[in-house]
Amino acid sequence: QSVLSQPPSAPGTPGQRVTISCSGSSSNIGSYYVYWYQHLPGTAPKLLIYRNNQRPSGVPDRFSGSKSGTSASTSASLAISGLRSEDEADYYCAAWDDRLNAWVFGGGTKVTVL
Amino acid sequence: QVQLVESGGGVVQPGRSLRLSCKVSGFRFSSYSMHWVRQAPGKGLEWVAVIAYDGSNEYYADSVKGRFTISRDNSKDTLYLQMNNLRDDDTAVYYCARPEEFPYYYYGMNVWGQGTTVTVSS
Numbered sequence: 001q002s003v004l005s006q007p008p009s010a011p012g013t014p015g016q017r018v019t020i021s022c023s024g025s026s027s028n029i030g031s032y033y034v035y036w037y038q039h040l041p042g043t044a045p046k047l048l049i050y051r052n053n054q055r056p057s058g059v060p061d062r063f064s065g066s067k068s069g070t071s072a073s074t075s076a077s078l079a080i081s082g083l084r085s086e087d088e089a090d091y092y093c094a095a096w097d098d099r100l101n102a103w104v105f106g107g108g109t110k111v112t113v114l
Numbered sequence: 115q116v117q118l119v120e121s122g123g124g125v126v127q128p129g130r131s132l133r134l135s136c137k138v139s140g141f142r143f144s145s146y147s148m149h150w151v152r153q154a155p156g157k158g159l160e161w162v163a164v165i166a167y168d169g170s171n172e173y174y175a176d177s178v179k180g181r182f183t184i185s186r187d188n189s190k191d192t193l194y195l196q197m198n199n200l201r202d203d204d205t206a207v208y209y210c211a212r213p214e215e216f217p218y219y220y221y222g223m224n225v226w227g228q229g230t231t232v233t234v235s236s
Contacts, residue, residue, distance in 0.1 A: 102175055107158050
């Protein structure tokens with residue numbers, strides 16, 4: 001059971017908008033930045049979103065991150081708009097947890113393009 | 115160009131030991147904390163350990179605490195993971211990763227190696 005909770009799957013059709021949720025607690029998402037990673041089998045994870053909503057250079061603006069607006073928010077989400085076949089991958093949220101003194105990952109969400 | 119290259123993976127029997135290395139280049143290694151993250155077959159990403167930029171502090175996942183030791187040699191730009199008393203469920207691809215900023219642990223990883231595979235099997 002992961003400390004951060006994500007839905008296991010998120011299907012969508014080409015062009016559609018898909019949203020992935022990530023739920024945590026005050027000791028992780030509520031206090032620290034949320035990061036999102038895209039992972040394809042056999043490759044290194046790729047940083048998609050850092051510090052809740054920032055995109056590294058080279059990441060398309062179809063990917064966006066958010067953390068709910070209150071200072072004590074314990075949930076975050078990743079949105080993929082204009083879904084493409086190449087977006088099929090596993091997506092993970094992650095954050096530092098100061099109760100565990102550990103980094104915690106969500107269980108991952110498999111995005112499939114139907 | 116920032117690069118992280120892991121090595122040292124292989125097949126090992128349960129109860130034995132293995133040491134992984136991660137050679138870095140392209141950035142000031144001694145400024146950054148560093149992480150190990152793994153992915154077991156069919157499972158998600160699991161954070162393993164982090165070490166402070168100067169080696170003064172370390173944190174571990176409960177699943178490896180007391181068996182694994184993370185260390186670094188800043189003079190060699192190299193990160194290590196000593197894995198003792200290996201178990202079947204340690205079978206995974208192990209990645210080293212660098213945070214996007216320093217020095218605090220809460221900055222997430224933005225540069226990853228390609229990974230090295232550890233298989234624990236009798």
